Amino acid sequence: MRITSLEQLEAVGREGLQSLYPGRVRIAVGVGSCGLASGAGEVLTSTEEAVRVQGLDAVVRGTGCLGFCQQEPLVDVLVPGKGRTVYHEMTADRAEELVGVVAQGDAKADWALCRMVAEDWIIDGSQHPLASGEAAEPNGIPLYQDLPFFQKQCKIVLRNCGFIDPMSIEQYIARGGYRAVYKALTGMQPQQVIEQVAASGLRGRGGAGFPTARKWQACREAPGEVKYLVCNADEGDPGAYMDRSILEGDPHSVLEGMLIGAYAIGAHKGYLYVRAEYPLAVQTLEAAIDAAREHGLLGDDILGTGFHFDVELVRGAGAFVCGEETALLASIEGTVGEPRQRPPFPAHKGLWDQPTNINNVKSWANVPVVISRGAEWFAAMGTEQSKGTMVFSLVGKVTNTGLVEVPMGISLQELVYDIGGGILDDKEFKAVQTGGPSGGCIPQELIHLPVDYEQLTEAGSMMGSGGMVVMDEDTCMVDVARYFLTFTKDESCGKCTPCRDGTKHMLDILTRICDGEGREGDVELLEDVGKLTKEASLCGLGGTAPNPVLTTIRYFRAEYDAHVVDKKCPAGVCKALIQYSISAEKCTGCGVCDQQCPEQCISGQDKDPRVIDQDKCIQCGVCRDVCRYDAVIVQ
Secondary structure, three states, X not given: OOOOOXXXXXXXXXXXXXXXXXXXXXXXXXXXXXXXXXXXXXXXXXXHHHHHHHOOOXXXXXXXXXXXXXXXXOEEEEEOEEEEEEEOOOOHHHHHHHHHHHHOOOOOHHHEEEEEOEEEEXXXXXXXXXXXXXXXXXXXXXXXXXXXXXXXXXXXXXXXXXXXXXXXXXHHHHOOOOHHHHHHHHHOOHHHHHHHHHHHOOEOOOOOXXXXXXXXXXXXXXXXOOOEEEEEEOOOOOOOOHHHHHHHHOHHHHHHHHHHHXXXXXXXXXXXXXXXXXXXXXXXXXXXXXXXHHOOOOEOOHHHOOOXXXXXXXXXXXXXXXXXXXXHHHHHOOOOOOOOOOOOOOOOOXXXXXXXXXXXXXXXXXXXXXXXXXXXXXXXXXXXXXXXXXXXXXXXXXXXXXXXXXXXXXXXXXHHHHHOOOEHHHOOXXXXXXOHHHXXXXXXXXXXXXXXXXXXXXXXXOOOOOEEEEEEOOOOHHHHHHHHHHHHHHHOOOOOHHHHXXXXXXXXXXXXXXXXXXXXXXXXXXXXXXXXXXXXXOOHHHHHXXXXXXXXXXXXXXXXXXXXXXXXXXXXXXXXXXXXXXXXXXXXXXXXXXXXXXXXXXXXXXXXXXXXXXXXXXXXOHHHHHOOOOOEEEO
């Protein structure tokens, strides 16, 4: 159905509403990449088969990631009038049993993560009730909004992820989708749209935090016969998967944001640049683009307004540097993905030398909400200079890993402890790295730091695209700096000398230090090379690559000195600087360690304390991992 009026848009929305709430049992399985990696594909198949065999009158469908990746696979069951219950850590066998329980009108409380008696529709500020009467009362299963992981979150960008079938444009429209496009095209001038975005305080969510409206204004005012619009979905940070989850779980939010941006700047052609390593995101995007064209929401005469705009999907080859906007543009043009000198900026001279506006996935997904709810509503969240929310992938040595969306200004402590549940195995928090491989490492003494663009930059880190890696007491900060610098050195395009040679030189020094060959003056040399690389590199990759090195030196200088001067690794990580031994007092002589040792360097008679032959030991740590009595000592 081609939509040319608000009435037709609402008719499609009613169709989607019937699909979302079908008047019978609806079972949704989270089949985002995180869910599939945990076995959600088998859970979905088992659920479908159990529903068929047991004759349950139910609709079974897939959905995106709800965010609590630690608890995948997730399955939620919506029973009309009784609400929605989310079950965690599901298996194929559990799914089959769950269908039987649901068929009997019961629930499996011991498998339940949480339940929902209503759903918030952030796009229009309404609430859709799911349960009534006694079903809405407490029943021992925590409410979604009361669960610590979700309690402090505010989902704007992630508003539909885990709530709709991403392959259904009807369900997206049912929850208020494409209303913002209609509002902009039929009731606002392009300049009014830009002014609304400016008043909201929305800043680019791809890392730099540049005011979105200023980009749009510059592109709109730039002379040129043709103007282009680009979505940067080239997410390559280790441990980061925010953009991927949005594209997999709610692709239409990005398309709608791009439509509004195109209208504002006067563009009629857009490109969505996504990594080829994201096959599920590519598949979901292709389906969404086809559905939007079929419904007249992409192409000519959109919503009967005469405005035309279309999107082309471009698959990137996986070069990290193509996340930098000028390298990304070069890749779209079919040339080598290398950064260009700026100025001129893409807003004035971008794709094929025409004015081009580039924003990140999360930036585009925010736009429909800004237009629907208004600038004042959006600007009420966050801090004075950083408005709205930010999506983070919370990973590392934290109890609850997952995707979280929180208001700007929340503290690191709230993220790590209140939402993340604290450090694994009750160990001590040591640091958190924000901003991906080019971000900085923030120490325990700054745990109360508010998270916004200015505060993170002042601390030596950055917001980046939203990666957040938590580290515990067993982390060697020198080794961490080496790890991330290895990544950025390998991903450097090599075009400019400061980045190409600076990252290699820093990595050589760090490797020497971790190998026990550090020399006096190495730390100072690292600082000098790092600062030069930051100041002289052509693009943002080289300009931020030294951050892990400089912040670990700034906050953990004692660890560097221990490596260089004392030839010791305090965290017991760097193999050349540690030695394993076995405590005669704690060792029970069980023999497990010598049975598992790959070098057979542990000896001792039955029931006698074991001894490690230091000449043969390769510091692999297997003995410590298998010892049940904490008898293995690392020095």
